[in-house]
Amino acid sequence: METPGIMLSGGTQIFHGPVTINIYKRSTKDRVSDGCDYNRPVKRAKSADFYAHAKYTDKFYQISNYPKGRVLIVNNEFKDEHDERQGSGKDVFDMRHLWSNMGCGVTVENDLSASKLLERVQEFATHQEGSDFCVVIIMSHGREDDLIVGSERGEVEVRSVVELIKSSKSLEGKPKLIFFQMCRGSNAQKMHLDGEGFDTDESSWINQMLCDLLPNGKVFGSEQPEADATAEQYVGPTPDVMLAFSTQPGCVSFRDPTEGSWFIQSIRKVFADKAAKHDVETLMRVVKNDLRKKEVYMPGTDYDKAVVTMDGRSSFGKKRLMLFPGFPKPQKE
Template sequence: MANEKEFHAHVAKQKEFYPITNHPKGRVLIVNNEFRGEYDERLGSDKDMYDMFQLWKNMGCRLTVETDLTADNLLLRVKEFAAHQERSDFCVVIIMSHGQEGDMVVGSKKGKLEVKKLVESITSSASLKSKPKLIFFQMCRGSNIQKIQADAGIFDTDGSTWINEMLREVLPNGKILGSEKIEVDATADEYVSPTKDVMVAFATQPDYVSFREIKKGSWFIQSIKKVFTDKAATHDVRDLMSMVKEDLKKNIVYAPGSALHEGVVTMDGSDSFGEKRLMLFPGFPKLHK
């Protein structure tokens, strides 16, 4: 939890910090396309969804959760969410799904939607003008396999089925050191929108697959959970994302002779917050009854 003295000092420095005065302070939309019961079901994504819900609830936000939306319904739901932000200090949108090259989000019935359209539907909202907007994408962005470091396990992807087949060729038994099962889901990168007051973060670099562990959740989402839980009381969002970048480098894969053997998961990019800083201050402002 944040320190009350620090919070009031923050309130007095509104030129340096984005104002945090409402309760709930922010609104969060979590969309998890799990593809339940389908051949490419995103096993383990329910843990990511639960952890993100708990994280932002503890930050003092109002949450909305959607699952298995078609591409059309995803865009519609994000537009509706962004249009009603008059009483929030910031908004957070978390999209977890399959993805394809060209920054395309895959909907529940295999329709596709450009990331650009989703971002624009948020940044163009009049009720979000001058307010910080955090947008996270947990999805593949292509079929290339980065040189990575990650926990050992069985691999799958948040991309197309043929990527999974390719990985099974690389690792015929589907295992590395007989550990956890892992699906391809994430490294980390940030997409920069020309619009002010927005941070858009991807779980992987352009053209690459991303990784998710079946039992533990995706590396990117779990790193956000860990870093924000431990450090949000004392660090701003830009610093927190830098810590996520460093935390991702700790993941290690050991697969001698395969395309996945030893490397580094990196995160790169920036935001358009300018000189302003966004402090989340979990626990503040307090709700006065």
């Protein structure tokens, strides 16, 4: 595979043998206004808002600790391999920057085998004393039936990761945010799915931008395969869980080799701009709508005009989670 190149006139250009593929998300001007730089500031909440929300314990999850939450980021990059997840390093940098500025303690794990991934998630979920919420972000190649690919090419079921977090005694009653940046199949989605979701990646012989497995499937239209599990099924009746996938069951996900993945970068942008005034469920609705603006440009292939619809579900019930960037402030010794 040849080295990916960059088109400065509005799109990213990927070279593969005799085939040249352009991925156009939006114009260069739009990208700049979206704040694709590494130092995008996180807008801080007002102290009056923080203390006002603290009174309504029946409507809002209480935020009182510092660090307020703990974040685990797992990134399998597959560096120097034929399916290296180029751009994932920027995703890690931006997520660490975002959640640190939210007042959270952040742990980053790189290139974990299937067994080590489960081990790290279990350790993380077990030791959550003194935190108000937790965030788990898994970024890797993925396969059909929601299998996460470990660094040694072993497989981990998404369900196993979710169950470790849901069953943690130290996380009872606390919000648990789980994000998966990965392909869930080889199909290209051609129509946006409204679904319920929040509305009530990447190794390819054709294009490294496209997916986390070989894209040999049919074009995915407006109907979901019945056998594939959705975020709603993973969350189930367990309260206080939010789960979001970067794409729908059976479909590819998207990643730019220089700017990072569409899903993670949208989370970064939306949370940095709007977390000061909006709850997490509202933020994820904005992320979903932001992803709807993106489209793949690959004339002559099944992936031309492919789109992404995020798959997400929350079981927060009537409570809302406000992140309050900048509050509470760390206590002096």
